[in-house]
Amino acid sequence: MRRNRPSTSVTTARIIYVLICELAGAAIANQTAGENAIWIGMAIGLAVAGFFIVVESLMKKFTLRGFSHATVGLFIGVACAWLLSKGVVNLLEESLVGKVHELDAILLSVHVTLYSTLGFLGSVIAIRSSKDDFALLIPYVQFRADSSSGPPIVMDDSVINDARLWDVLETGFIDSRLVVPRFILEKVHVMANSSNASEHSLGECGLDNLERIQLSPKYQINVHDLEGHDQSDNEETRLMSTCRKLSAKLFTTDEALSKTARFQDINVLNMNDLNKALKQNIATGDRMRIKLVRAGKDETQAVGYLPDGSMIVVNAAADKINSVQEIIIISTLDTDSGKLVFAELYKD
Numbered sequence: 094m095r096r097n098r099p100s101t102s103v104t105t106a107r108i109i110y111v112l113i114c115e116l117a118g119a120a121i122a123n124q125t126a127g128e129n130a131i132w133i134g135m136a137i138g139l140a141v142a143g144f145f146i147v148v149e150s151l152m153k154k155f156t157l158r159g160f161s162h163a164t165v166g167l168f169i170g171v172a173c174a175w176l177l178s179k180g181v182v183n184l185l186e187e188s189l190v191g192k193v194h195e196l197d198a199i200l201l202s203v204h205v206t207l208y209s210t211l212g213f214l215g216s217v218i219a220i221r222s223s224k225d226d227f228a229l230l231i232p233y234v235q236f237r238a239d240s241s242s243g244p245p246i247v248m249d250d251s252v253i254n255d256a257r258l259w260d261v262l263e264t265g266f267i268d269s270r271l272v273v274p275r276f277i278l279e280k281v282h283v284m285a286n287s288s289n290a291s292e293h294s295l296g297e298c299g300l301d302n303l304e305r306i307q308l309s310p311k312y313q314i315n316v317h318d319l320e321g322h323d324q325s326d327n328e329e330t331r332l333m334s335t336c337r338k339l340s341a342k343l344f345t346t347d348e349a350l351s352k353t354a355r356f357q358d359i360n361v362l363n364m365n366d367l368n369k370a371l372k373q374n375i376a377t378g379d380r381m382r383i384k385l386v387r388a389g390k391d392e393t394q395a396v397g398y399l400p401d402g403s404m405i406v407v408n409a410a411a412d413k414i415n416s417v418q419e420i421i422i423i424s425t426l427d428t429d430s431g432k433l434v435f436a437e438l439y440k441d
Contacts, residue, residue: 107146114142163216170215174208181207243269244360245341247317249332250280252344252364254299261364262312269342271306271314274335276328278303278316333357373399375434379422385414405434413438 115138122134181203246269252258253273261267281303285296306312319335326334329350336343342360345351351361383397388411395410397420407413407420420436427433 107149110146111139111142114138159220162219166215166217166219167212168215169219170211170213171208173215174211177211178204178207245270245272245339246344246362247272247274247332247336247339247341248277249343249345249347249350250277250284250299251346251350253277253281253302254284254295255302255346255364256298257364257368258302259305261367262306267344267362271312271344272317272335272339272341273303273314274331275316275318276331280328329353333359373403375399375403375422375425375432377422377424380419380439381422382417382419384417385410388414403432403434405436407436407438410438 115135118134118136118138118141119131120134122130122137126133246267248271281296281299283296284292285300287293287296303314306314317335317339319331319338332343332350333354335341336354336359342362343350343354344362344364345354346364348363348365351363351366354361383399383405385395385397385407387396388394389396389406391408393409393411395407395414397405397407397418399405405420405422407418408423410418410420419439421439422434422436424435425432426435
């Protein structure tokens, strides 16, 4: 329901604007041409309102940030035009004085062309520029949407439903504003209400994660409504559009989505990549000390764990359980569930 509120507000504003234009047209016509011309004035007012409503519709993807960038670019372009007019136009005036009859009209045309062209170029270039370009242009000034450091981070359902999310946030590696697109929030809510046990469990975990983040004073999290976009577009397309619109990074655990986003030059934070980077690299012949905590499948084996959770099976060590032993890696095996590591007790 909340998704429709912006469009309803815009429709109301358009109706009010049309009425104001018609009343203004009727009043102007009554004052200038009499009562008989009131309907003509209302028609002209309606035409003017229709024209600007069409312009507004074409600008529905033009954001407030883009408007502020365009305004800065316009001022810069006008300033450049003013500087040029002091030199170029004055030189032109000195060269043509006494030689051209309509000198004032020519100079006015040059002024209009110069100011409009440079103002237009300044606005367009500013809209295409990033906030970092503005920071270089105006030192010590950062154009930011909020006080959090770095660009906002858009989360998809795969990372919201991940039980590791809260632990990752608690490490402090992520301190930017977190953004949840409304269609992702609705998807998590649907999953939490699903009759499928696995989907229900994931959805409940996701809602619990969002609640903990929202209640924590350390994090800023917002729900974002994506406006001006075709609802028939798939989830990936809408996520990419949200990231581009907010100049945000994408936070996910979906490998295929990560590749698609990177292909479209969107920065990606993949929690699985972080997990892989933290895993200890183990190779045959490595020596280490671990605590053996339980028996293995074979009655002669003992099992220990590395700090990252990797399991090591130690042969002929069943009598060493509950003790710290030095071992040597003899082989590794990659499986769908992770890496299996086999070792033996190290003997000098």
